[in-house]
Amino acid sequence: MAQQAVILLAEDREDDILLVRKAFESAGMDCRLEVVRDGEQAILYLAGEGKFGNRAEYPFPKLVLLDLKMPRVDGFEVLRWIRQHPALSNLRVVVLTSSHQIRDVNQAYQLGANSFLVKPIDFENFVETSKALQTYWLVLDNPPQVPTPPSERTARPSPSSPAVEAPPPPQSPASAPSVQTGES
Numbered sequence: 001m002a003q004q005a006v007i008l009l010a011e012d013r014e015d016d017i018l019l020v021r022k023a024f025e026s027a028g029m030d031c032r033l034e035v036v037r038d039g040e041q042a043i044l045y046l047a048g049e050g051k052f053g054n055r056a057e058y059p060f061p062k063l064v065l066l067d068l069k070m071p072r073v074d075g076f077e078v079l080r081w082i083r084q085h086p087a088l089s090n091l092r093v094v095v096l097t098s099s100h101q102i103r104d105v106n107q108a109y110q111l112g113a114n115s116f117l118v119k120p121i122d123f124e125n126f127v128e129t130s131k132a133l134q135t136y137w138l139v140l141d142n143p144p145q146v147p148t149p150p151s152e153r154t155a156r157p158s159p160s161s162p163a164v165e166a167p168p169p170p171q172s173p174a175s176a177p178s179v180q181t182g183e184s
Helices: 014-026 039-047 075-083 102-110 123-140
Strands: 005-010 031-036 063-066 092-097 115-118
Touching (some): 005 039, 014 031, 031 039, 039 063, 039 075, 063 075, 063 123, 075 092, 075 102
Parallel strands (some): 005 031
């Protein structure tokens, strides 16, 4: 029996979380939806740290649905963090946001988003979007291999092996370092 796909939803708005859950249910999605409510929690979940250290309880996701406008650490910073960690660089990330701004679309793709979707306003369209997500990302897409994160390996990594680290405390936008990517 195939293992149920895990989707990590990083979303701070309770009504949007409920909408995603109901749309997934109505779309008949066969997946496990894990929810984090800010960017800091998303990073900790992906790093397998803190309360997310138990991978039996918080399994590594096959797909991340990432809101951009979240407290503590925004979606852009989460995306930047993911793509800077070799163990996570192939993780598929779909931005799911209410933003229609082209600068947000461009920045998300520059930071390595695999897709950018605007949250549908009505429920029926959200169900259709959920079906499309399932069909493409969980059925049709042939994903790259994502190395097993250090917290899932049976042997503990040696002190010299790189591990996915939790984020440093968030910086204010004025003090944040600029990031340059080699991709276009």
